[in-house]
Amino acid sequence: MNTYLKLTSFFISSFFIQNAIADQPIPLKDYVQATSPDFNRKVLINDIKYPHAIFIADQQLWISERSGDISRLDLKTNKLIATFKIPNVTFTEKGQDGLLGLAFDPKFNKYNHRYIYVSLSIKNPNATDAKFPNQTVIRRYTYNQKTNTLTDEKTLIQGLPSSQDHQAQRLVIGPDQKLYLSIGDQGSNQFSYLTTPNLAQEIPSKLEIRAKNYQKYAGKILRLNLDGSIPRDNPHFNGVTSHIYTVGHRNPQGLSFTPKGVLLESEQGPNTDDEINVIVKGGNYGWPYVAGYQDDSGYAFADYSKYKGDQSALKDLGQNGLRVVPGVPVYQESSWTINNFIKPLKTLFTVPNDHNFNDTACGSMQYICWPTVAASSAYFYRGGKNAIPGWKNVLLVPSLKRGVVFKVQLDDKTHTVSKDSSEVLFRGQDRYRDVAASVDGSTIYVLTDNSGNVQADSGEGTSDLKHPGAVIEFKYAASK
Numbered sequence: 001m002n003t004y005l006k007l008t009s010f011f012i013s014s015f016f017i018q019n020a021i022a023d024q025p026i027p028l029k030d031y032v033q034a035t036s037p038d039f040n041r042k043v044l045i046n047d048i049k050y051p052h053a054i055f056i057a058d059q060q061l062w063i064s065e066r067s068g069d070i071s072r073l074d075l076k077t078n079k080l081i082a083t084f085k086i087p088n089v090t091f092t093e094k095g096q097d098g099l100l101g102l103a104f105d106p107k108f109n110k111y112n113h114r115y116i117y118v119s120l121s122i123k124n125p126n127a128t129d130a131k132f133p134n135q136t137v138i139r140r141y142t143y144n145q146k147t148n149t150l151t152d153e154k155t156l157i158q159g160l161p162s163s164q165d166h167q168a169q170r171l172v173i174g175p176d177q178k179l180y181l182s183i184g185d186q187g188s189n190q191f192s193y194l195t196t197p198n199l200a201q202e203i204p205s206k207l208e209i210r211a212k213n214y215q216k217y218a219g220k221i222l223r224l225n226l227d228g229s230i231p232r233d234n235p236h237f238n239g240v241t242s243h244i245y246t247v248g249h250r251n252p253q254g255l256s257f258t259p260k261g262v263l264l265e266s267e268q269g270p271n272t273d274d275e276i277n278v279i280v281k282g283g284n285y286g287w288p289y290v291a292g293y294q295d296d297s298g299y300a301f302a303d304y305s306k307y308k309g310d311q312s313a314l315k316d317l318g319q320n321g322l323r324v325v326p327g328v329p330v331y332q333e334s335s336w337t338i339n340n341f342i343k344p345l346k347t348l349f350t351v352p353n354d355h356n357f358n359d360t361a362c363g364s365m366q367y368i369c370w371p372t373v374a375a376s377s378a379y380f381y382r383g384g385k386n387a388i389p390g391w392k393n394v395l396l397v398p399s400l401k402r403g404v405v406f407k408v409q410l411d412d413k414t415h416t417v418s419k420d421s422s423e424v425l426f427r428g429q430d431r432y433r434d435v436a437a438s439v440d441g442s443t444i445y446v447l448t449d450n451s452g453n454v455q456a457d458s459g460e461g462t463s464d465l466k467h468p469g470a471v472i473e474f475k476y477a478a479s480k
C-alpha cells in the first residue's frame with residue numbers, strides 16, 4: 001500500500017509573514033514568498049492512498065487512512081511496519097467518511113493501558129432515509145505490542161450521524177479522562193445535501209436521548225466517558241443533559257488540548273470565516289446563523305431547506321448567502337439572538353459584503369480563491385528538549401487549499417491571539433491534511449492528501465499535487 005521512498009534532503013525556506021490586519025485574507029504573494037531558511041524538508045514516505053491523520057505514540061508515527069488502514073513509521077529507520085485494518089469501515093472514494101477519529105489512551109506507553117479509540121462510519125441496518133445509509137460509531141481496541149495486533153473490539157456508542165460530507169470527527173482525550181469528538185454538520189445546506197435542514201443548532205429532547213436517537217448531534221462537539229456513557233457534569237441544553245458539550249459547529253476538523261487543559265479547535269467556514277476557537281463547556285459557536293464574528297460581514301445564512309419552490313432545481317449561487325435565488329429565506333447574523341454565543345479567537349478570513357467571490361485568478365476553480373484556507377486539523381506545539389526557539393503557545397493549523405501550515409500565536413493563557421499572528425510555514429503545492437511534532441520538538445511532520453485541488457504559486461487552482469499521500473518531515477535546521 002505504502003511505498004517507502006527516501007528523497008534527498010533539501011533545504012527550504014520557511015515563511016515568516018505577518019498579516020498586517022488580523023483576520024483579513026493574506027495576499028498570494030505572501031504565501032509564495034520565502035524569507036528565512038530555518039527548516040530542512042524531507043519526504044519520508046508517499047503514495048498513502050486515503051491519508052487522514054498522524055500521531056506520535058510508542059516512538060512511532062502512526063498513520064491512519066479513511067479506508068480503515070493504520071500503519072506505523074519507525075522514525076529511526078523511516079521504515080513502515082505492520083499494518084492494522086479496522087474491520088467493517090464504509091467509506092466513499094471522494095467523500096469525507098470512513099475511519100476518521102483516532103485517539104490513544106493517555107497512558108498508552110505504559111504496558112497496562114494500551115487502549116486505542118477510533119471513530120468511523122459503518123452501515124446502519126436501521127437507516128430509514130436512503131440519503132443517510134450509514135452511522136458513525138466509536139470503538140475501543142487494545143493494542144498488543146507482542147503480537148502486533150488490535151484486539152478486544154468494544155463499541156462504545158453507535159447511531160451517531162454519518163454522511164459523505166462534513167464529518168469532522170477529530171477524537172481526543174482530555175486531561176479529565178473524557179473523550180471529545182467533533183461532529184460536522186453533515187454538509188447540510190450545500191451540494192448534494194442543499195435542501196437537507198441544518199441541525200447544528202438543534203437540541204435533542206430527553207425522549208430522543210433516552211431512545212439513543214443521536215441524529216441531532218450533527219454540528220456539535222461531544223464529551224463522553226471512556227466507556228461511551230454521558231458524563232454527569234456535561235452541560236444542559238434546553239434542560240437536557242446529553243453527550244453534547246458545545247453546539248453550532250460547521251466542520252470542526254481540528255481539536256487539540258494545551259498542557260493547561262484548554263481545548264482549542266479549528267473549523268472550516270463556508271466561502272469565508274474558517275475559525276480558531278477556544279471550546280468552552282455549554283458554548284454556542286453560531287453556525288449556521290453566524291460565520292466567524294457576529295458582524296453581518298461577508299456572510300448571511302440562506303436556509304435552502306425552507307425554499308417553497310421546486311427544491312430539485314434549486315441552486316446555491318456561490319455568494320455566501322449574500323445573493324440567493326428569490327424565495328430562499330436569508331437571515332442576517334445580527335438577527336440571531338442567543339446568550340451563550342462564543343466568538344472565534346481568530347478567523348481565516350473575514351471580508352466585507354462587497355467581496356468578489358468570482359475571482360478569475362483561480363481559473364475554473366473559483367472556490368480556491370475564496371477567503372478560506374480549509375483548516376484540516378489543529379495541533380498545539382508542546383516543545384521538548386530540542387524545542388524550536390521562540391515557539392511557545394503555538395497552535396499549528398494545516399491548510400488543504402493553500403499548501404501551508406498556519407502558525408497561530410496565542411497568549412500565555414491561550415485566550416487571545418496576537419494581532420499579527422498569521423505566520424505561514426512550509427509552503428508547497430500540496431494539500432496539508434494533518435500535522436504532528438516529534439517528542440523532542442525539533443521536527444514537524446506533515447501528512448498530505450493523495451488527490452484534490454490546491455492553489456499553485458501562479459494563483460490558479462490545480463490538481464497537480466507535488467507530493468501526494470506523503471509524510472513530509474520539516475526539521476528545524478539548528479537542531480541536533
Ligand SMILES: [Ca+2]
Pocket residue numbers: 248275285286287290291292344
Ligand atoms: Ca463559529
Ligand SMILES: [Ca+2]
Pocket residue numbers: 273290291292293294295296297299333
Ligand atoms: Ca460573520
